[in-house]
Structures are given as structure tokens and as C-alpha cells.
Amino acid sequence: MRIFDFINGPMVWFSFICFFAGTLYQVIAFYSLSKSRARHPRYQQKTDLTRKREPEILDRNSLSYRFAMFRLTVFGRDPGMMLTTTIFHVTLLLTPFIVLAHNILLDLSMGISFPSLSEGATDCLILVVLACCVFFLARRLLVPQVRAITTPSDFLMLLMVAAPFLTGILACHQIGNYDIMISAHVVSGEIMIMALPFTRFIHMIYFFINRFILIHENTLGKGGSRVWR
Amino acid sequence: MTIQNPPEIDSRKIREILWERKKEVVVSLKSCAHCALCADSCFLYRCRKNDPKYMPSHKVINSIGTIYKKKGKVTRAELEEIRDIVWKRCVLCTRCYCPLGIDIPSLISLARQICRSQGVVHDFEEGKIE
Numbered sequence: 001m002r003i004f005d006f007i008n009g010p011m012v013w014f015s016f017i018c019f020f021a022g023t024l025y026q027v028i029a030f031y032s033l034s035k036s037r038a039r040h041p042r043y044q045q046k047t048d049l050t051r052k053r054e055p056e057i058l059d060r061n062s063l064s065y066r067f068a069m070f071r072l073t074v075f076g077r078d079p080g081m082m083l084t085t086t087i088f089h090v091t092l093l094l095t096p097f098i099v100l101a102h103n104i105l106l107d108l109s110m111g112i113s114f115p116s117l118s119e120g121a122t123d124c125l126i127l128v129v130l131a132c133c134v135f136f137l138a139r140r141l142l143v144p145q146v147r148a149i150t151t152p153s154d155f156l157m158l159l160m161v162a163a164p165f166l167t168g169i170l171a172c173h174q175i176g177n178y179d180i181m182i183s184a185h186v187v188s189g190e191i192m193i194m195a196l197p198f199t200r201f202i203h204m205i206y207f208f209i210n211r212f213i214l215i216h217e218n219t220l221g222k223g224g225s226r227v228w229r
Numbered sequence: 230m231t232i233q234n235p236p237e238i239d240s241r242k243i244r245e246i247l248w249e250r251k252k253e254v255v256v257s258l259k260s261c262a263h264c265a266l267c268a269d270s271c272f273l274y275r276c277r278k279n280d281p282k283y284m285p286s287h288k289v290i291n292s293i294g295t296i297y298k299k300k301g302k303v304t305r306a307e308l309e310e311i312r313d314i315v316w317k318r319c320v321l322c323t324r325c326y327c328p329l330g331i332d333i334p335s336l337i338s339l340a341r342q343i344c345r346s347q348g349v350v351h352d353f354e355e356g357k358i359e
């Protein structure tokens with residue numbers, strides 16, 4: 001079958017090139033549209049030793065104080081969502097690399113491979129990703145706050161993530177027509193890889209730019225070094 | 230006394246302001262996962278009994294998001310609605326927290342700038358007792 005050869009051959013290369021070129025483009029675009037700026041030094045309390053210290057009302061090192069502060073973070077306010085999204089993103093990024101079949105294909109074509117887990121373990125990881133997708137879907141439909149900002153593209157995004165995992169596990173266990181399943185798996189995987197730097201998945205790149213490079217209220221690390229324009 | 234008709238909305242001017250910061254607006258709107266995790270960080274949202282209309286992302290999507298989607302071709306009525314969002318539902322306290330690092334106050338202030346350029350501004354005398 002010609003079309004099958006195409007999606008298993010040149011199309012794979014094309015989607016990876018698309019991904020790397022797109023990512024490079026986004027990073028270059030960011031650097032050319034932003035300018036470097038020094039961050040204002042963060043406020044630091046000077047310890048003036050000559051002044052008599054006032055008694056501390058709050059013990060900022062105590063466990064209870066730290067716990068109270070932790071409860072104010074997004075992990076403390078919405079632990080279910082944060083736990084799910086952490087597990088989701090880790091398994092999502094990890095699983096494709098440790099699937100045995102992927103590593104065999106990699107070894108055959110390029111002579112490299114990553115460590116693989118047993119088939120049962122990979123099945124579990126795939127089911128975790130799918131379960132997280134179901135959780136996000138349920139949250140979208142049931143939580144009024146999330147529903148208020150949901151657009152059709154959010155459902156498409158979830159579908160695009162779930163499709164390669166679902167078709168992959170079905171093909172692996174020969175459920176349904178194998179040829180159709182494996183083609184659907186390859187195509188949906190390729191579509192997702194190509195879409196990463198251009199669609200809503202752009203958050204994969206911009207998470208790091210927003211949180212570590214741009215200067216704003218919530219910058220992590222050293223506090224950022226660039227601003228827009 | 231004659232009541233002057235308000236001038237037409239100058240969508241070219243709006244586009245000019247918007248285009249200067251196009252990439253910032255586009256990637257912010259695009260990378261927002263619509264996850265509502267920012268909701269709890271806005272004190273106004275919590276004062277208003279968790280009304281979704283006060284969520285930071287809701288305010289961004291319905292102000293600068295609308296203006297961008299219409300490429301600046303908004304009517305005066307729409308712009309007045311946006312004015313009420315960006316002045317009455319947000320005080321630009323910069324305390325909102327988005328895990329993806331979207332700079333919400335910066336986008337809201339851009340929407341305010343666009344409203345101001347069309348003379349659509351918050352009436353600070355509103356409700357004042359004469």
C-alpha cells in the first residue's frame with residue numbers, strides 16, 4: 001500500500017523536521033521581538049544589627065507556617081488538578097520513549113534506543129495518560145469555572161493528545177483491525193508532533209519562556225532577563 | 230444643549246496598537262490552556278462568590294481576546310462592554326498567578342489602552358452623590 005509506506009517513511013521525517021524547525025522559529029521570533037532588560041533587584045530585608053530586633057510574631061521557619069503558605073499555592077488550592085496534570089505531563093512525555101516497539105524501530109533505523117519497560121508497565125502508563133484525559137474532559141464539562149472559558153479547541157486538544165495513545169494500545173493488543181489501528185496511530189502521532197510548535201500546544205515552549213525568561217510578577221529562577229518589544 | 234454623537238470607532242488605530250504587541254497577544258491567548266487554575270488567585274473572583282466572570286482568564290479572553298479575534302473591528306457597544314470588564318472586574322493589582330506564566334495584567338492594561346484610544350473609558354464619577 002503506497003499511502004502506508006508514505007506515512008511510515010517520509011512523513012515521519014517531515015513531522016520531526018516540522019517540529020524542530022517550528023520550535024526554532026518560535027524561539028527566534030521570541031528573541032527578535034523582545035529586548036533584554038535587567039530586572040529590578042528584588043526587595044531584600046536588610047538586617048540592621050545596630051537596631052534592637054522586635055520580637056517576631058510569626059515564626060517563618062516553623063512547619064505550620066510553611067504548611068499554611070503551601071496551602072495558598074496552586075498545589076494547595078487545587079491539589080486534585082495539580083496532581084493529575086503533573087502525572088499527565090510526566091507520563092505523556094516519558095511514555096513514547098520507553099515503548100518497546102518504538103525502540104525497536106529506532107534501533108532498526110538509526111541504531112539507537114532508549115531503555116524500555118515491559119509491555120504490561122507501558123500499558124499502565126498509557127492507561128494513566130488516558131485516565132488523565134478523561135479527568136480533564138470531565139472537569140471541562142462539570143466545573144462551571146472551567147466550562148465558562150472552554151472553547152471547541154480545548155476538546156480538539158484533548159482528542160489530539162488521546163488519539164495516539166488510544167490507537168497505540170488498541171493496535172498493540174490487536175483489538176479491532178490492526179492495519180487501520182496502526183495507521184491511525186502513526187498518523188495521529190505525526191499530526192500531534194507537527195502541531196506542537198504552532199497550535200495550543202505551543203505552551204510547551206512558552207511555559208519556559210514565560211516562567212524563566214520574561215520579567216513579570218511570577219517569574220521563576222533568577223527573575224528573568226527580557227521583556228516584550 | 231446638544232448631545233454630540235460619539236465618534237466612530239477607529240479600527241485602524243486599534244489594529245495599530247494591537248499589532249505592535251501582536252506576538253505577545255497571540256502566544257498568550259494560544260498558550261492559555263483554559264484550565265481555570267488562575268481563578269483562585271484573584272481576590273475579586275473570591276469576593277464575588279467564585280463568579281466565573283471574575284476569573285483572570287475569563288477577563289482576558291473576553292477583552293483583548295475579543296478585540297484580537299475581530300481584528301480590531303469592534304462596535305462601540307462591544308468596546309463599552311470590554312471597558313466594564315477591564316475597569317470594573319480588574320484592578321491591575323498584578324497578583325494573579327498562572328502556572329503557564331501568562332502575564333494577565335499586561336494584557337488587561339493593553340485592553341485598557343485600546344479602550345482609551347477610542348475615548349471609551351471608565352466613568353469615575355459614576356454613582357457619585359451630587
Ligand code: HEM
Nearest residue numbers: 085089136157158161192201203204207262263264328329
Ligand atoms: C514540557 C512542557 C510542558 C509543560 C511545562 C506543560 C505545562 C502545562 C500546564 C501548566 C498546563 C495547565 C494545567 C492543566 O490544564 O493541566 C497544561 C495543560 C495542558 N497540556 Fe501541557 N505542558 C507541557 C507539554 C505538553 C505537551 C507536549 C502536550 C501534548 C502533546 C501537552 C498537553 C496539554 C493539554 C492537553 C493541557 C490541557 C489540559 C486541560 O484540558 O485542562 N502539554 N500544560
Ligand code: SF4
Nearest residue numbers: 261262264265267327
Ligand atoms: S490564564 Fe493560565 S491559569 Fe488561567 S486558564 Fe489560562 S492557562 Fe490556565
Ligand code: SF4
Nearest residue numbers: 271319320322323325
Ligand atoms: S490583576 Fe486583575 S485579574 Fe489579576 S488578580 Fe488583580 S484584579 Fe484579579
